[in-house]
Amino acid sequence: MSEAAGTVVVIDDDYAMRLSCRKILEKTGFHVETFEDGIQGLEAIARLKPPLVVVDLKMPGLSGMEVIPRVRDIDPLIVVVVITGYATIDTAVEAMQNGAYDFLPKPFSPDELRLIVKRGMERHRLALESRQAEIERELMRRRFVTFVSHQLQTPLVAIHQYLDVLKQLEDSPEVQARRQEWFDRCLKRTEELQGIIKDWLTLSQLEGELARERVRVDLHQIVGDILATYEQMARAEGLTLENRLKENTCVVRGDRNCLSVLFDNLIVNAIKYNRPGGRVTVEGRAGNGEVFVSVQDTGIGIPEKYQAMIFDEFFRVKGEGAKTTTGTGLGLPICRRIAREVGGAVTVESQENVGSTFVVRLPAFREETAEAKAAGCGL
Amino acid sequence: MSLESKKKILVVDDDADFVESVSLFLEHNNFTVLKARDGSQGLKLARMEQPDLILMDVMMNERTEGFFTVQEMRRTPELAATPIFILSALYETQAGFRVKPQSSWLAHDEFIAKPVDMRALLEKIRARLGAGQAAGEG
Ligand SMILES: Nc1ncnc2c1ncn2[C@@H]1O[C@H](COP(=O)(O)OP(=O)(O)OP(=O)(O)O)[C@@H](O)[C@H]1O
Ligand SMILES: [Mg+2]
Numbered sequence: 001m002s003e004a005a006g007t008v009v010v011i012d013d014d015y016a017m018r019l020s021c022r023k024i025l026e027k028t029g030f031h032v033e034t035f036e037d038g039i040q041g042l043e044a045i046a047r048l049k050p051p052l053v054v055v056d057l058k059m060p061g062l063s064g065m066e067v068i069p070r071v072r073d074i075d076p077l078i079v080v081v082v083i084t085g086y087a088t089i090d091t092a093v094e095a096m097q098n099g100a101y102d103f104l105p106k107p108f109s110p111d112e113l114r115l116i117v118k119r120g121m122e123r124h125r126l127a128l129e130s131r132q133a134e135i136e137r138e139l140m141r142r143r144f145v146t147f148v149s150h151q152l153q154t155p156l157v158a159i160h161q162y163l164d165v166l167k168q169l170e171d172s173p174e175v176q177a178r179r180q181e182w183f184d185r186c187l188k189r190t191e192e193l194q195g196i197i198k199d200w201l202t203l204s205q206l207e208g209e210l211a212r213e214r215v216r217v218d219l220h221q222i223v224g225d226i227l228a229t230y231e232q233m234a235r236a237e238g239l240t241l242e243n244r245l246k247e248n249t250c251v252v253r254g255d256r257n258c259l260s261v262l263f264d265n266l267i268v269n270a271i272k273y274n275r276p277g278g279r280v281t282v283e284g285r286a287g288n289g290e291v292f293v294s295v296q297d298t299g300i301g302i303p304e305k306y307q308a309m310i311f312d313e314f315f316r317v318k319g320e321g322a323k324t325t326t327g328t329g330l331g332l333p334i335c336r337r338i339a340r341e342v343g344g345a346v347t348v349e350s351q352e353n354v355g356s357t358f359v360v361r362l363p364a365f366r367e368e369t370a371e372a373k374a375a376g377c378g379l
Numbered sequence: 380m381s382l383e384s385k386k387k388i389l390v391v392d393d394d395a396d397f398v399e400s401v402s403l404f405l406e407h408n409n410f411t412v413l414k415a416r417d418g419s420q421g422l423k424l425a426r427m428e429q430p431d432l433i434l435m436d437v438m439m440n441e442r443t444e445g446f447f448t449v450q451e452m453r454r455t456p457e458l459a460a461t462p463i464f465i466l467s468a469l470y471e472t473q474a475g476f477r478v479k480p481q482s483s484w485l486a487h488d489e490f491i492a493k494p495v496d497m498r499a500l501l502e503k504i505r506a507r508l509g510a511g512q513a514a515g516e517g
Pocket of ligand 1: 356
């Protein structure tokens with residue numbers, strides 16, 4: 001394949017034409033194979049799988065027009081350029097409709113041939129890349145399904161195993177002594193399952209074509225509401241929560257629910273991975289058409305080597321924190337997806353045992369119509 | 380049975396709950412259980428303690444970690460003949476996931492689907508270790 005990467009197959013019944021095409025293209029660095037009729041040419045194309053074919057439309061035997069669909073049958077990514085006489089522009093158009101990439105009317109200059117072949121090669125490269133991207137996406141999707149199944153199976157297996165042993169060794173003193181603890185563990189694992197399913201649904205809804213609102217949202221209010229819900233829980237842990245966002249400074253356009261989910265996940269993390277007596281601070285600023293909101297905690301932090309991975313589905317840092325907290329590892333991927341949806345991003349800065357700061361960057365709300373402007377000013 | 384005659388089983392799995400219930404069951408059935416949370420811990424313990432049999436989960440942290448550990452164990456002369464049972468929840472559901480026992484790169488002895496049928500597992504372990512027989516050094 002790589003050997004043929006720069007190969008051009010030229011099919012033309014005219015000897016002089018074949019010769020000059022070869023000279024011009026070889027001078028540009030391409031490897032050229034020439035053939036005098038369609039049948040021979042197609043044979044070679046099937047064998048060489050060249051990125052590009054130059055074919056004369058008017059040939060005895062198999063015509064160029066008949067060659068085009070056959071080349072596409074061999075590999076639809078092969079770029080076909082047709083050579084045509086002046087009088088046959090209509091046929092050239094037909095050839096393009098049949099799947100040719102471009103046409104070159106006779107007579108043409110060496111530069112014209114070079115240019116069209118170079119462009120065709122570029123086109124082929126792009127087509128290859130997008131095919132590759134599609135394959136990778138499909139692999140990712142399949143891998144993800146396997147991964148989710150595994151994530152769902154793990155707690156199920158744990159529960160099953162507890163119940164199985166509880167049942168089989170019901171009367172043994174070792175099991176009796178552990179019974180309560182095991183029931184509690186089973187309940188914990190069912191919670192884990194529910195969490196996975198809930199997060200996963202959120203994630204796939206975000207992927208779906210769900211019609212989402214694009215309204216003016218003041219993040220001050222969203223964050224305030226979220227912090228209020230966790231106030232009591234935080235106080236029990238000795239944590240202080242603070243909303244330093246000012247009204248009407250960090251205003252974005254988006255879906256209220258999605259934005260709530262985004263900040264909820266970051267704030268819950270900041271509480272969950274904090275330490276007794278710690279703080280969670282939400283701050284924000286706007287500038288250059290963007291808003292930046294940071295969720296900062298004084299918690300356990302994230303070792304540097306894991307900072308790039310925490311946005312991957314199901315990734316959890318396996319440390320002291322993971323033992324005392326539960327989670328699915330879908331929170332941050334959800335955050336990232338929501339931010340990207342509206343053209344934003346989520347980044348992290350963190351130091352182990354000092355704390356973490358997650359920064360959400362979102363495009364600022366812009367009043368687009370007079371009506372929206374009036375509504376915006378009214379608020 | 381004297382203490383020394385108990386057979387040693389190493390359980391390698393990153394799910395603490397799974398290890399807890401399975402070990403209790405095996406201990407109840409007169410085995411000594413060694414526990415490891417990941418492949419490298421498992422490898423260390425196996426080299427140190429020379430268990431009579433190893434139960435190894437293959438979908439731990441990274442997809443290949445369990446397999447990698449099995450390979451390493453087979454390269455260790457003292458462990459080359461230790462029976463290894465591979466545990467996996469994907470065994471039944473994933474087409475093409477099953478690896479033939481005779482594959483030279485992965486010389487294991489059994490594939491066991493998770494969740495594990497404890498009675499069946501016990502039978503398989505006993506069959507492999509010679510039921511009720513005392514260990515060689517006894
Ligand atoms: N503020 C934080 N401080 C320290 N570690 C964090 C913080 N936020 C996230 N992490 C680490 O990143 C991992 C992934 O976070 P994420 O929110 O995606 O999942 P989770 O909290 O484990 O589960 P859930 O899906 O329930 O949110 C966490 O398991 C934790 O190890
Ligand atoms: Mg989380």
